[in-house]
């Protein structure tokens with residue numbers, strides 16, 4: 001059974017190991033960076049557990065942007081053996097809900113141009129490509145910028161009657 005909770009300080013080592021496993025050197029965060037993002041007061045950091053075992057985590061940072069509040073997805077990491085079972089979607093739905101409750105109107109993220117799985121995942125959630133940032137990773141790998149308008153989200157996914 002999947003459960004979602006806020007990240008806690010004791011999770012740091014496990015979440016760091018998961019981030020190192022999910023991303024190549026140069027994209028994975030250092031432990032100090034991850035600790036900062038997880039527990040920064042502007043962050044919403046969620047952990048998802050499957051039968052008490054951590055199956056993934058996600059972080060968004062709330063920030064002002066031209067008079068509006070946006071939620072910036074810092075990362076989403078799902079344990080390799082748990083992928084394609086709906087864990088990422090369940091986690092991201094909870095993160096988007098939490099950002100919306102905290103006043104965010106729009107979500108934004110960057111994803112490596114060669115991370116086709118993640119790009120497909122974000123598109124499924126309704127994110128749209130809004131730009132390309134040259135050399136965003138390590139000065140040599142481009143990122144796609146993707147954004148999602150939160151108020152339109154529930155309208156788009158509302159079940160038909």
Ligand SMILES: CC(C)(COP(=O)(O)OP(=O)(O)OC[C@H]1O[C@@H](n2cnc3c(N)ncnc32)[C@H](O)[C@@H]1OP(=O)(O)O)[C@@H](O)C(=O)NCCC(=O)NCCS
Nearest residue numbers: 022076077078083084085086087088089111117118120121
């Ligand atoms: C991207 C990631 C978070 C997706 O997590 P997940 O738990 O596998 O996602 P879900 O099972 O909820 O997938 C939902 C849908 O997204 C799409 N999707 C997810 N992963 C996909 C992949 N590798 N290729 C194509 N489509 C994919 C599919 O439509 C999937 O539905 P389906 O399995 O019924 O076809 C996970 O692959 C991951 O942690 N990757 C490594 C870290 C990473 O790249 N994070 C994002 C960086 S910005």
